[in-house]
Amino acid sequence: MARVTPAFLDALDGDFDATACMSCGLCTASCPMDVAILPRALFRHAMLGLEDEVMAETDAIYQCLLCRLCEVGCPAGVPIAENVRLLRRHISSTVYRLGI
Numbered sequence: 620m621a622r623v624t625p626a627f628l629d630a631l632d633g634d635f636d637a638t639a640c641m642s643c644g645l646c647t648a649s650c651p652m653d654v655a656i657l658p659r660a661l662f663r664h665a666m667l668g669l670e671d672e673v674m675a676e677t678d679a680i681y682q683c684l685l686c687r688l689c690e691v692g693c694p695a696g697v698p699i700a701e702n703v704r705l706l707r708r709h710i711s712s713t714v715y716r717l718g719i
């Protein structure tokens with residue numbers, strides 16, 4: 620059963636934003652790494668505070684090149700690469716205990 624961690628979004632500093640995503644799939648189609656899970660599943664989990672589900676996809680989070688090709692065609696202007704960067708910062712501080 621999914622466990623909600625209310626403090627998870629706070630830990631992302633409030634800058635994480637995927638509320639406008641309409642799950643159109645255009646970002647997936649343009650991603651050179653085929654990181655299909657990012658905006659349509661993983662970001663949604665992050666917004667719901669489902670930290671365990673997000674942390675289970677650490678590989679996908681680090682697979683992203685931060686190239687922003689996906690953002691070019693995003694009709695909702697979702698800051699995909701910045702969201703990924705914020706998730707990496709959270710992983711670095713909670714898993715690897717790095718103060719960045």
Ligand code: SF4
Binds near residue numbers: 645658696
């Ligand atoms: S292209 Fe933008 S609106 Fe469409 S699924 Fe990706 S992040 Fe969401």
Ligand code: SF4
Binds near residue numbers: 654683684700
């Ligand atoms: S920023 Fe990441 S998710 Fe977006 S196209 Fe590049 S590799 Fe794919």
